[in-house]
Amino acid sequence: MTGAGRRVNGSWQATTLHIDGRGRAVCLAYPHRTPILEVGAGNSIVKLTVHANRVDHATVTFARELAEQAEVFAREVERLHHLHPASTALRQEDTL
Structure with a gap:
């Protein structure tokens, strides 16, 4: 997948990990x-790897995009936590 979830030709797979705290x-x-x-x-574990002996510009671009999107994900989770801290705390107690 590239960009905002656009599929390109060839093989593809979608894997979802439900983190739940x-x-x-x-x-x-x-x-x-x-x-x-x-x-x-x-x-479950998902491992992200790149070619062990070849790092090109596309590989660096992907790594930067991954880091940027992980930061967006973290900000969104924090935003939701601040909007609903009580319900988040209750859900955490349920998983203990």
Whole structure:
């Protein structure tokens, strides 16, 4: 997928992880190869990788877009939390 969810020709797959307050994200960095970004929820993990030996301009552009959209996601979650902090706290208690 590219841009705002537009599909391009070729194979595609959509995977949804319902985080529900228990998600985790970690970037595994290595000195001599490209990093791996892991996003997990429950028993599921999605790993984002790029070609280990070839990082081109398109790869850098994707990484920047990923970071920018993750920041937008965080701002939206924080905005909703500030609008409804009591209901968010109740939902967190239900998951404990």
